[in-house]
Amino acid sequence: VEDRTLQYRKIERRYDSKIDEFTDRAPEIVNASIQAALDEGARRVAGALKFSKEMAYLRSSYGPTGETKETSFDLNVRAFQEELDYSGQGLSCGTEPTKSEGEMIDAGARAGRLSKQAVGAVQGEPGVYDVVLNPTVAANVIAHIPATANPFMVLIGLSALGDRMGEQIGPEWLSVWDDPTLPGGVGSRAFDFEGTPSQRVTIVEDGVLKAFVHNTTTARMYETESTGSSVPMQLIQGMKMLLPDNSNIVFSNGDHSLDELLEGSRPTIYVTCNWYTRFQNYQTGEFSTIPRDAMFLVRNGEMTPIKNIRISDNVMRMFSNIDAMGNDRTQVWWWEVQTPTFVPSIRVRNCRITAATQ
Structure with a gap:
């Protein structure tokens, strides 16, 4: 401590x-x-x-x-x-x-x-599409990467970032940080549970993985300094440990309107909500999630409501395939997003979409 x-x-x-x-x-x-x-x-x-x-x-x-x-x-x-x-x-x-x-x-x-x-939504077709994730969905899917920039998650096999430090994992114009000092952040705090002052940590800078969050224990393991990120976390029923965790995850804001994100000749799916994100392999990033509520297929400027599809992809690949971000950064925090996340709408190229078959 x-x-x-x-x-x-x-x-x-x-x-x-x-x-x-x-x-x-x-x-x-x-x-x-x-x-x-x-x-x-x-x-x-x-x-x-x-x-x-x-x-x-x-x-x-x-x-x-x-x-x-x-x-x-x-x-x-x-x-x-x-x-x-x-x-x-x-x-x-x-x-x-x-x-x-x-x-x-x-x-x-x-x-x-x-x-x-969403009225009149039709069955979505499987395939490879560009997807635009509104902030609610981006906070759950794309923010999984900075949320697992954590040495404890690496140690127990729940992160794909263990050997990626210093590598280019996203576009060169993307930066993400953990900021417990952010005014108005639901996760903001002046100090952690070990008494270390909180500080902003740049996790991804210009697309390159730069740092993990640490408490005093993991800092000693990695021969670095605590970032003031220690919180009590429950591992099993009735047992808690002081472990590093994020406070507020903050993405750099983009410069595109939603209409601009949806423009183009490529078929694009706009997703406004998702539930049930499940990983098949945390260490490689293979996962799936179910879009809920209104979603739309945008083709040649026409927007058609669709339903009953699933995003089945690799979160590391999606992070690297980000090609545009909106100017609508907002704070997201609800039961599907446990860490408060400030994120705009995000467009991802070539995302795999699956659908139920008979």
Whole structure:
């Protein structure tokens, strides 16, 4: 553990001083989000709003002491037509719920709009397509790479990055970092559970794998310094260990609008939500995931809603095949994205799509 007495920085926009007032406002916001979805054409609406206030105190026999106050929220809205295959999702998350009420209502409107656009979805065809992943999907699939830039994950065989340090794994214009000092980040923290000050870590720089996150134990193993990334993690029922983990994963923002990402003569599938990401081999990156809610095949400028397909590919190959990023970077945090991730929409070339066969 950290053996120095240290001063910790203050993380901006990490605590909403009016959180107790939001408890009374929350039902109104939920109703407004539902109404926004209905106004956009949804017939049914479901979802959940969660918010919390936490205080953490650190006192170590080695010297470090500190305390933090944190608030967070996440809203997940799903909107449906009468036929439940025609659905859409809207998400909103952050650290200051009383300043984010408009964003929560917008999440409901987005879910309703997507459900309406999904009406008439036809069976998708297997093949190789370009895919555009909205931030929700990119945070689950593409951010798996920086999320496993972790020596413990390498040690237990759950990372494909063990022998890739210093290699080009993505396009030259892509950088990704872990930033626990980011204002407004749900994972932001001034210090880790060992008392080490938190710091920004550049994981991928110009497409090259540059660093892992570390606590004091893994730092000694790798003959480097702790990055202030130690958290208690549950391995089996009732057992926790201090291990390195990400705080906020942050992707560099792109410069393309969604329309620009979908332009071109190549058949492109636009995915707005996914569930059930499962890996066949963590060390090589082979995985599959099921797109849910509204998705669309874009061909020659025409957008057709489709359904019942699966992305079956290699996450390392997809990371290297990123060829454009949107200018819509947003924070994503929900049950399919455990680490808060700031990511834009991402276009990936030549992605393998499968579908059920008779």
